[in-house]
Amino acid sequence: MVVRTRVNGEWREAEVWPGSSLLSLLRDGFGLYGAKNACEQGECGSCSVWLDGALVCSCLVLAGQAQEREVRTVEGLRDGTQLHNVQQAFVDAGAVQCGFCTPGFVVAVADLLEKDRNPSSVTIREALSGNLCRCTGYQKIVDAVNLAATRLQART
Amino acid sequence: MDVLLPRSLDEALAMKAQRPEAMPIAGGTDLMVEVNFGRLRPPAFIDVSRVPELSVVQQENGHIFLGAGVTYAAVVVGLTVCRPLVQASRSVGSPQIRNRGTVGGNLGTGSPAGDALPVLAAYDADVVLRSQARGERSMPCGTRNAMVIAVAGLCLQVDEDSRRVKIALGSVGPTIIRAREAEDQVSEAMESAGVWQDRTKRPDDAVIEEFAGRVAAAARPLDDVRGTAAYRRHACQVLARRALSWALDERALPSWL
Numbered sequence: 001m002v003v004r005t006r007v008n009g010e011w012r013e014a015e016v017w018p019g020s021s022l023l024s025l026l027r028d029g030f031g032l033y034g035a036k037n038a039c040e041q042g043e044c045g046s047c048s049v050w051l052d053g054a055l056v057c058s059c060l061v062l063a064g065q066a067q068e069r070e071v072r073t074v075e076g077l078r079d080g081t082q083l084h085n086v087q088q089a090f091v092d093a094g095a096v097q098c099g100f101c102t103p104g105f106v107v108a109v110a111d112l113l114e115k116d117r118n119p120s121s122v123t124i125r126e127a128l129s130g131n132l133c134r135c136t137g138y139q140k141i142v143d144a145v146n147l148a149a150t151r152l153q154a155r156t
Numbered sequence: 157m158d159v160l161l162p163r164s165l166d167e168a169l170a171m172k173a174q175r176p177e178a179m180p181i182a183g184g185t186d187l188m189v190e191v192n193f194g195r196l197r198p199p200a201f202i203d204v205s206r207v208p209e210l211s212v213v214q215q216e217n218g219h220i221f222l223g224a225g226v227t228y229a230a231v232v233v234g235l236t237v238c239r240p241l242v243q244a245s246r247s248v249g250s251p252q253i254r255n256r257g258t259v260g261g262n263l264g265t266g267s268p269a270g271d272a273l274p275v276l277a278a279y280d281a282d283v284v285l286r287s288q289a290r291g292e293r294s295m296p297c298g299t300r301n302a303m304v305i306a307v308a309g310l311c312l313q314v315d316e317d318s319r320r321v322k323i324a325l326g327s328v329g330p331t332i333i334r335a336r337e338a339e340d341q342v343s344e345a346m347e348s349a350g351v352w353q354d355r356t357k358r359p360d361d362a363v364i365e366e367f368a369g370r371v372a373a374a375a376r377p378l379d380d381v382r383g384t385a386a387y388r389r390h391a392c393q394v395l396a397r398r399a400l401s402w403a404l405d406e407r408a409l410p411s412w413l
Contacts, residue, residue: 064159130250
């Protein structure tokens, strides 16, 4: 089937097997490799994207369910050559080790900070409960969230 | 495989009538796992995630109508009148899962570990079914088989109107279980101790202990990779004691607090 979706502001379409996931549409159909394919069962959050503004695991969305809908991926966060605040905070806090889980975390953290500009440590842990990292032990990631939140508040 | 994209409930029902083998999909949090792992290949999916009639939440005559396509995230934000369902919904998966998973899907999957199901059972929820051929009919929230995720779950309701404590258990048997003997025992003990008449009163600790023991006895747990039967039974006892104590604490508070 042909799926037509607005991805990061641009209408795109691709032919996919009807049982494909949105993750597969993004990666194999559109060549957007930011969302990662890992567990394929919604446990790890590596494939996190926004579907009509809601944070979802793209591996659990049927590609056809994204027909004529709005998808935002980690690739859409950067502004030209300027990294998104959350991306820069991950770099500065050393929150990236092997990097596989990073795009999913960046998307989940951006989603969190859009809802809560000053999240408590409990909120941060709960908001990131759907993302797994096997390298960092999470502390540097939490540091990155706090850094991004501090910079966000300093801006306004 | 085909993917059908209805935009209204009538359209969805017409598609289902025409293609009875087509499988409805909403959040996909259960079904897509099966598809991704090559275990499920239905001839067609009907995407009901955009059927507006299924995302309705409304209150009428003291009842709550919850559309089958309402996500857990929407319950947490929008259904504050039903705290047990909010609490159960908040315990589901992760933010990503709560943004997609639906209470209707919990019923459709029919797992005894479905986090919303003990709440529906404790509140004697009715399930409204609709098809093109048979129209609309209603059935009590029943019981079915399977297993996943949760190790033990419990919903307790203190119903002041009927003077009954109601309790339903999840993940500790082949179906959702109502612990009727425990319900009878504690409701009657609260009656004879005058607890129903006076919200500041509590039944004796011995009554609560006996209640917790009867709840645990009602469980029919098994050993599996996620926990032993003995652990699950113990969890039921602890959860029952805590849930009743919390509910009693809460009903003793003044209504403005």
